[in-house]
Amino acid sequence: SQQGEEDPQALSIQEGENATMNCSYKTSINNLQWYRQNSGRGLVHLILIRSNEREKHSGRLRVTLDTSKKSSSLLITASRAADTASYFCATDGRRVRSKLTFGKGITLSVRP
Amino acid sequence: NAGVTQTPKFQVLKTGQSMTLQCAQDMNHEYMSWYRQDPGMGLRLIHYSVGAGITDQGEVPNGYNVSRSTTEDFPLRLLSAAPSQTSVYFCASSRSYSPRDYGYTFGSGTRLTVV
Numbered sequence: 001s002q003q004g005e006e007d008p009q010a011l012s013i014q015e016g017e018n019a020t021m022n023c024s025y026k027t028s029i030n031n032l033q034w035y036r037q038n039s040g041r042g043l044v045h046l047i048l049i050r051s052n053e054r055e056k057h058s059g060r061l062r063v064t065l066d067t068s069k070k071s072s073s074l075l076i077t078a079s080r081a082a083d084t085a086s087y088f089c090a091t092d093g094r095r096v097r098s099k100l101t102f103g104k105g106i107t108l109s110v111r112p
Numbered sequence: 113n114a115g116v117t118q119t120p121k122f123q124v125l126k127t128g129q130s131m132t133l134q135c136a137q138d139m140n141h142e143y144m145s146w147y148r149q150d151p152g153m154g155l156r157l158i159h160y161s162v163g164a165g166i167t168d169q170g171e172v173p174n175g176y177n178v179s180r181s182t183t184e185d186f187p188l189r190l191l192s193a194a195p196s197q198t199s200v201y202f203c204a205s206s207r208s209y210s211p212r213d214y215g216y217t218f219g220s221g222t223r224l225t226v227v
Contacts, residue, residue, distance in 0.1 A: 031212045042116075042202055042218035043155075088154070092212035099170065100211050102147075104154040 004032070004089040004103035012109040019076040021106045023089030024069075032065055033090045033100070034074050043088065046074075079110045114138050118203050118219035125193040125226045133188040133222050135203030141217070143206040144186040145170070146178065148199040149221075155202065161186055193226045200224070 007022045023032070031050050035043040049056045049065045049072065056063045062075040076083055086105040119134045137144065145160035147170075157170030161180040175197060177189040186205075190197060200223050204216035 033212075033215050035216075040221075042220045043204075043216070044218070045215040048215055090216075099157060099160065100216065101157075102155040104152065 004091045004101060006087070006089055006103040006106045008106060009104070010107045010109070012111065013079055015079060015081055015110055015112050017079055019079050019083070019108055019110070021074045021076075021087055021108070023072045023074070023091075023103060025072075025089075025091045026070065028067075029091045031092055032063075032072050034061075034063060034072075035088045035090060035102075037086045037088065037105070039085070046087075076108075079108075081110050081112045084108060084110045116203055116205055116217050116219035118201075118222050120222060121220070123222060123224050125190070125224065127193060127195060127226060129193050131190050131193065133190070133201055133203075133224070135186045135188065135219060136184050137186075137203075137205045137217070138184065139205065139207065139217065140183060141205035141207050142183070143208065143211055144180065145204050145206075145211070145216075146176070146186070146188045147202045147204060148172065149202060150199050158188065158201075190224075195226045198224060198226045 004023050004025045033048045034046045037043045047058050047063050049063050060077045065072045086107050088102050088105045090100040090102045116137045142163050146158040147155040149155050156172045159178040161167045167178050200221050202221050203219040207214045
């Protein structure tokens with residue numbers, strides 16, 4: 001069963017704009033992770049945010065976590081054409097340390 | 113430092129054939145797993161291993177076998193291929209036995225078509 005669900009399913013923006021993607025989940029988590037997948041490639045780990053953290057930054061990436069709403073957002077600032085990819089959130093379960101569950105992903109297109 | 117290596121990259125099988133998808137990592141990761149990715153379905157966990165000699169089932173294990181005789185290798189065996197197993201298969205490893213703490217390193221995938 002899907003734990004994390006991303007929103008929107010697809011997003012198209014102009015280069016230089018900011019891209020905001022959301023992830024909602026159903027059960028309590030320990031950590032939430034975001035991954036990027038370029039076309040025809042494997043997933044690449046972007047950032048991990050723990051349940052006791054509210055915000056985390058990594059370069060042009062900003063992730064927030066609201067455990068009361070069971071949701072997270074990924075913000076990419078000053079987007080570039082190279083950011084065109086699919087983005088996935090992955091969640092664990094409080095009682096299941098050894099499994100990550102992925103959402104269906106968001107397709108981001110950044111127009112030059 | 114190769115990371116996670118999957119072979120082959122592409123494979124076409126006939127229904128009923130068997131084959132093994134290979135996965136090897138050189139990072140001394142304890143945790144390894146197999147996912148399949150299908151359009152509109154996201155990634156689904158097939159099998160995983162928290163260390164040599166230890167394997168367990170994921171969300172969609174039917175039709176697949178795994179073993180973990182070494183830390184480095186985690187092959188996935190398709191016993192009798194079916195068209196429903198047409199998918200892209202990803203192997204992923206993690207530096208601890210719990211990927212929730214450190215995240216995954218993924219291989220580049222094997223695209224399998226069963227006709």
